Amino acid sequence: MAFVNSNAQLSEETMADKISYNSTMDADNIYVQLSTQDRPTMLTMLHRGLYVYFDIKGKKKKKVAIQYPIQGTPLQSPFGNTTDTRRNREEVGGNNQQGPDISVLVAEMPKMALYTNQDSELEFHLDLNKLGVSIKYDYDTEEKILHYELTIPKQQIADSESDFSNLSIGIISPKKEDKTDGNSSNASFGGRGQGGGLSGGRGRQGGRSGGGLARGGRGGSRNGASPQKERPEETTIDFWFKVNFEK
Numbered sequence: 525m526a527f528v529n530s531n532a533q534l535s536e537e538t539m540a541d542k543i544s545y546n547s548t549m550d551a552d553n554i555y556v557q558l559s560t561q562d563r564p565t566m567l568t569m570l571h572r573g574l575y576v577y578f579d580i581k582g583k584k585k586k587k588v589a590i591q592y593p594i595q596g597t598p599l600q601s602p603f604g605n606t607t608d609t610r611r612n613r614e615e616v617g618g619n620n621q622q623g624p625d626i627s628v629l630v631a632e633m634p635k636m637a638l639y640t641n642q643d644s645e646l647e648f649h650l651d652l653n654k655l656g657v658s659i660k661y662d663y664d665t666e667e668k669i670l671h672y673e674l675t676i677p678k679q680q681i682a683d684s685e686s687d688f689s690n691l692s693i694g695i696i697s698p699k700k701e702d703k704t705d706g707n708s709s710n711a712s713f714g715g716r717g718q719g720g721g722l723s724g725g726r727g728r729q730g731g732r733s734g735g736g737l738a739r740g741g742r743g744g745s746r747n748g749a750s751p752q753k754e755r756p757e758e759t760t761i762d763f764w765f766k767v768n769f770e771k
Contacts, residue, residue: 542565543558543559543565549678553675554691557671557673560669560670565759565761568761569670569697570633574672574696575697578681579691579692580682580690580691581690588641589640590657590659590674590676591638591698592650593637594637630663637650660672
């Protein structure tokens, strides 16, 4: 079964420094590959998740999407379960490198994802679903590269008679809410609440797109600061690329 390579173009010049991306296609599936060596980008992908949108007309319509994870990996401490902050900071790359071990975060990723097609939504388990969707994260500890790979059947994007030659793909992180009232400071995932179960229909909700590519601020701390404020900065991911599959 032959693959068809994509000719993706950078949507923003700076994106080449953050995320490498590509997409391929065979007779049945679309494959999306992402990779990054930028730690804040890794944390965004793992904590807040990503929407991957598909528009076969080559535009930026957000009608078909996969969101994973639905809720980010829980993080009780910016240095994992270790209470010795100084020692753990050294283990993850020196005094200037704050944050949890990426390989640990990958191992603790939740299994729930969300499939959206037009006005219908379906939560599904990565290991127990009939959609044919596969999502994999892998962290290269030697090269310090985070890899993301999504496989989705064409039939979950459009009908079998559709032309995929002008497919555009959007990679967008959910908006991160800034709480100033002392309530929960968790990120916003498209305005959705917590979900449960292996599958089920959901009403469509708005607030899905992120802002432009930009670094988030780092929370400073002194002695006695909360783990939330010690977390390393994250980025906002928001770009599209046209695949332009060649036949």
